Structure formats: C-alpha cells, structure tokens
Amino acid sequence: MSSTLGAQRLVAPPAHARSSIQSPCTLLPHAPTRRGTQLRASAPQQRRIQRRGQVVVCSSDVAVQQASTSSTGKAVPKSTVWEIDFCSRPLLDERGKKVWELLICDPERKFEYSEYFPNSKINSAELKRAIERILAQAGAQRPEKARFFRSQMQTIITKALTDCQIKAVPSRRCFTVMSWINERLDSVYKTDPRYSDKAQSLFQLDLGPPEALPDALRGEQWAFVQLPLGTLLQMLRKVEEGEIFGGTFSLGTAGLQDLPMDILIPGVVVFSRRALPLAAWTNGLEIAAVKADVQRSCLILETGVNQRWKYGSWRPNEDSIGEAEGWEIAKEGVKGLHFLAVQPDPDSEELNGLWLLQDCEPPSI
Template sequence: MATLSFNSTQIKSPSLQSHKPFSKSHFSTKPNNVPFLFPSKTHPQLHHFKPNSISESSVSVPEEAFDDAEEDDPTSELSYLDSETDPSSVTEWELDFCSRPILDIRGKKIWELVVCDSSLSLQYTKYFPNNVINSVTLKDAMETISEDLGVPLPEKVRFFRSQMQTIITKSCKELGIKPVPSKRCLSLLLWLEERYETIYLRHPGFQKGSKPLLALDNPFPMELPENLFGEKWAFVQLPFSAIREEISSLDERFVFGAGLDLDLLGIEVDDNTLIPGLAVASSRAKPLAAWMNGLEVCSVEADTSRGCLILSVGISTRYVYATYKKTPTTTSEAEAWEAAKKACGGLHFLAIQEDLDSDDCVGFWLLLDLPPPPV
C-alpha cells in the first residue's frame, strides 16, 4: 500500500532577530476592550519576520515512496481500511467525485470517486461512466463504503470542488451527514497528486495534455466582512518546535484554531525551522477568533501586485484581509514572506492576539498552501 512521503524540509535557521513591521492594515472596527482570559505561557514570543531568515529549499516526493504503487494495476479499484484502526474512530471523510484524464471504451472520460480520512487509514476508489453521475450514485457509493469496510457513515464529509457542491450536499444530507466545503482536505489533495503520478499516467486510457474538467475556483477577492476585521497585523515567524507546542495546547487552553498532523501527511520539518506566519491584533481578539474558527481557514497569501493580503476560506471564498502601501521595502518584505512560505512547502500560520507584542495567542491556525491537484 503506497503512502504519502515527502523529503525533510531543510532550511537554515539563523538566530532570531526582531524586525520592525511595515504592516498596518486598513482594519477599522471599534475597540471593544475584550478581557484576556488565558495565563501567560512559556512559548517564545512571535518574532517579526526577517526577510532573509529562510534559505532556498523545497519539498519533493522521493521516487522510493512509490515503489509499491508501481506494482498496482492502474485499472483496479481500492477498498482499504487499516486493520489497526478502530472503525468507530473514522468520523470524517475527505471526498472527491470528478472526471479523470482517462477515456473508457466509448471514448468518454471516466469519473472516479476517491474517499479517505485524514490519516489515510481509510482509502476507497471507484470508477464510474460519465452517464451515471448524480446524487443517487454518490449516495449509494457512500453506503457501500460503510458496508464493505465495516465503518459507520461519517459525521462530516469534506470536499474541495465547488462545481460538485450540489450533488455532494444532497447525497450527504440524505444520509444525515454534514457536508463541509473546504480546501483543508490536505490528505486527499496529496493523495490525488500521488495517484496522478502512479495510477492515472499509467492507465491505458490516459489522455496526455487533457485539462481538468472541474478546475478549482480562484475568484477575485471580496471585501472583508466587518466581523472579521482586526486592527493591526505583522509578518512574523516561529520555530517549528514552538508551533507544535502551540497546536498541542489548543484544546487544553480552549483556544480557537486548528492544527495539521504533519506526521500523518508524511511531511517532516526540523524543530529549528522558522515557519512564516501572520499575526493579527485586535482588542476584540476573542470574538474575532471565534468567527474565524467557523470559516475553514485555508491559507493566507501576500499579493504584491495589489498590495494586500488575501485570506482563503472554504472552497472558493477569498477576502482582501488587509492592505499596505506599496513601496520597494514593503514589496520586498511581502515577496520574502511568500518565498519563505514556498521554502517550507507552503506551511505557514495565522495567529490572533490582543497585542502584537503579546506572548499569547487567542486563535492559532497552522496552514498548508498547496497547489491545485493535477486532476
């Protein structure tokens, strides 16, 4: 059984140095003087981003990760549950239902259902002809997964294609499942990338140069809703060891946010690696973090052409999160922040605080900005 595996991210990490932030956003909500509810921690303070603090690096997939996959029949289907996994613990699925760059004997594109959980303990694939693509087919297929693998139907199903929202939502609701449109289907996205290289390219019906039928949306960013406004922001960075500690204590401290299990994703990061992030300060940090917590936060992007930061949530929603005055200095720092994010394989974070100089976070999200899958 092939598993996702990535090379370690090798990034040189010089000693942390403070860097005066240029970033003062156009946030304009009125201060509400929300009291801070949590005691101080021993975590290091967020250090202002130093543009030259991360060297060139990359995250790539080693050939040996796919040794087993190359023995697979590319026309076969997969129905797998890890024998050591408690079926009742698989409560959330990640799902893709889309055409593939593969033609059947009629010369029509084959569709495929791909389902997994975040740890890839559950893996299921099934091909379909293009003339049976509807909510009934998907509903029946999800019931089949549950019956064949002996797992209960999930509480939630995450999916990342907006074009399939109607079919997936209808199927889920008929089964009493909560559909969650979200690009935080990271295990699924990485698995699709792997399947493209190890399965689809080797399929006898593969069509070279075929473009995805349902490309991911990348809409023009909208104005930020008032309830998501902060007051100040800055590019910052933290060593990965501190980020792990922050994520592990989210539940203990009742802090809003979400982590990523990089071990399960097969992504290795050295403890001393400096991870770039965005710190947002607000006197109403607690309610701001609460609102953000319901948005399926995906990524933050520095758009140097527009002089702004873009917040991506859900599957196709993008907001102008903050703006800055374009100068050679600000453009250089924004470009360096994006380069640092790329050097970390897309890994970055969003922290919400009461003050940019605080040691504590009221909300903390570890994010992974992945390119769209090739299918």
C-alpha cells in the same frame, strides 16, 4: 525564543524593516463557543510523522475495472471528518468515455476508499449508495462533516452527503485528499492501461477579485512573523486538544513530512483587544491560505473553495513591499506551509487562535 508570536520577525534577503500598519482585518460571524488559553511558545520539539500506507479500494461496479491494490486495514471509517473527491480521471473505458473515481479519506489517511464509476452513473443517488455501503460496514462511524474542493460538483456531493446525514463543507482545506490525488496520478492512473492524455481535464479554480469583509470584527494590528516548525507543532497541540480555536492537519498526509523541525515557518499574527471573539469568528471560516498581494498592498484571506477577502493592508513603500515579497518567498521555501494566529497584543502571552495552512495549487486533474 520569546513566548510572544509578535516577537518573531520575518527576515528575508534583502533585509528590510517591519511595516507598522493598522490592519482592517474583518471576519465573518460565527458564534464563540470556547474560551482562550494561556499559551507559551517553547523550544522546538520533534514530532513523528506517520508514513502513508496502502490505498484501499472498494468497488461495487464490476463494469469498471479497478486499477489499485487494496488493504482492508483502512477500509472502516472512524473519523468525524472526511475529505471527498468525485471527478473524472485521465482514464478511458472501452467505449472511449472518461472513467470517474470517488476518493474518500480522513485527514490522517487512516481511512481510505477508492471506487471507479462509469460516466453514466454520475449522480447523487449513486454517490449516496457508495457512502451507505461504507457506513454499513461493521464498526464504521458516520462523520460529522465532509470537505470537498470542486465547486462544479457541489450539487451532487452536497445532496448525497445531506441524504446520508453528513454536513457538506465546500473547502480547500482538503490537503490530504489533494495530496493523495497527486500521488495517484503517477502511481495509479499513469500505470493503468486505460490512461490517456486526451482524457486529462485540467482543473482550475475560478477566483474572482477579493471582496471587503464585514466590519463586525476588526483586528487593531497585524504583523508578519515566523516560528520554528517544531515549536509551531507543539503550539498546535492546544488546537488538537480543543483548548484554543484553530485548525491543523498532518504534515505527512499533505506531502510535507520531509520538512526539518528547525525550519522557520512564516505566518501572520492578528492583534485585537477582542481576540477571543475574533478567534471564534475566524474559526467559522474554512481558511485555505493567507497571501500577501503586493499589487493591491494588502493581505488576501482565501476561504471556502473560491472566496477571497481583503484581510489587511499596508502603505506601499520600499520596506513594506520588500517584507511582503520576502514573506511570500519564505512560504515557497517551505512548500506553501504557513499559519495564522490571533492574540490580544504583541506583548501578550495569551494565544486565542492558531490555524495551520498550506498555499498550494489544487490537483491538475
């Protein structure tokens, strides 16, 4: 295969031509801190995905019965990043009140914590005490930041994390904890005698119309592309090693461990003569997904919890509409997995930024 991302065109039935569109890609500012790197895309490589282990349950509130099993092997945090969810569950206590649950894990699920709370103890002080108990364990390491995806809990979670000297980050890049919640719905909550359909609160994102990004940074061109999963994972090692800007996550903990290494993953590559600063600015965003909005004839960049930005556009015609629709169909075929890349131009072998993304609905509870 070519070493240039731009050479990998997306093909989806019916066949259609690539739209050659100037893209008004503009991104929010975040100061550059690292250099770019020369990166060649090589043949797909197999990558072992670690299976999930048992759920760790820690509880200090004896008034709320735990419904899960525990395993001390995952009780002590070591990661610099946490993912947190603090919300009611479809469980009712003896008073008919909703039971709340705190879930904390790291992106690899090497650390897991679960604790139930009565609805009378839903405040930042109680959450802070739970976090302090975790950090008080021998060998526990304080994370630099913790992501959470429920905007309605932002005040409580942010206050508790800040008091614990942990940066609170509203973000839908909580792929691991969201997958864990979906897993627990069937394996834990529905098997609990306190489970009740009446207690199930459906969670919905409040997404408004996309906004125009500032003109501080603008990519000259962009293109739909595709890469074999094995190749993409190999390229993401540069992100893991800190050689290029970007973000990645474990396929296993996000429920994507069954994807074959040779399956083609759709992506968007942005070309810019100022690719390094562009990648640096992009790295300051909590990128959740990129979507092709056929009705608006533009790409939509989704960041944070509910932010949406007009990221690139095309002239509506049969070919461009077909390509956009084909790209979205390709995403659906790989459970929403896709990527965003930044490089100087279509012929360059230099890659300055690479972000692995998943277009998925948040947990329904």
